[in-house]
Amino acid sequence: MRTNLVKQKLKDGQPTLGTWLTLGHFHASRVLAQSGFDWLTLDVEHAPYDWREIATVVAGIAEAGCVPLIRVPDGSHSWIKRALDAGAFGIVVPMVETLSQARAAIAAAKYPPEGNRSAGGGMHNLNFGCTAEEYYSGANGQILVVLQTESPLGVENAEAIYAQPGCDAIFVGPNDLKFQMRASDGTFPSEQEHEQMIQRVIATGRTVGTPTGMHVLTPQQAEHRIKQGMQMVAVSSDLGMLAGRAQEITRLLGLDSQDDLARY
Secondary structure, three states: OOOOHHHHHHHOOOOEEEEEEOOOOHHHHHHHHOOOOOEEEEEOOOOOOOHHHHHHHHHHHHHOOOEEEEEOOOOOHHHHHHHHHOOOOEEEEOOOOOHHHHHHHHHHOOOOOOOOOOOOOOOHHHHOOOOHHHHHHHHHHHOEEEEEEOOHHHHHOHHHHHOOOOOOEEEEOHHHHHHHOOOOOOOOOOHHHHHHHHHHHHHHHHHHOOOEEEEEOOHHHHHHHHHOOOOEEEEEEHHHHHHHHHHHHHHHOOOOOOOOOOOO
8 A cells, every 4th residue: 555655754744845726627737746746635625626527636646646635625524535535645624623623524534443434435545556455454544634724713722633633734724714813894814913823823733743734825935834843835726826827927928917816
């Protein structure tokens, strides 16, 4: 059975770099999978993919030797089961705010007796290059479980969540965190207030020994967060790279270009 190299690097205290897949395009995903990233996360939370597309993209990433992850829409058993049965090497679970939510997501990613994941399917083992029997016996040790902190409540409960056995890493969703920090009149937090929340996540992760990470826009921001101690950093996205490079070219040619075509 193939080793999940990202999970191993995180355990060894090494940083990992990846990017977000929001287009779900097979060709684009294959190119990015061979571009040197440790992992790619297919964003099923916000993008309108069907399961055939998901399985195809995930298989292409795995075949390239990159680690395919899926961000599920929520931490329910059904979403997590389908993501892992489609061949993902791990899941990213959004909006985890309580210990009970964390425990439920972790259990859904683990076969008994460690969890309650349902046994079935014939695609998951192919991406790990092993038989179904080998997958069932080894998956619990290879599947990566990443929980997202995206709200003040999640930060308040961080220590209990991060220390939960089976939580392999924590990933900050900076945009959702900023939106969740808005005042009752809709006012956004200051950059300093936002950064203080992020620093609390990093500090808590360091205290309990759980790797942390987040989404950034540039390589310079990625290097900055790694220096702060983060180990799982997503740089931009397939859409962000496409839009950014297109805007760069059109501006050099003196053509009109809309700003902020892709937040990531």
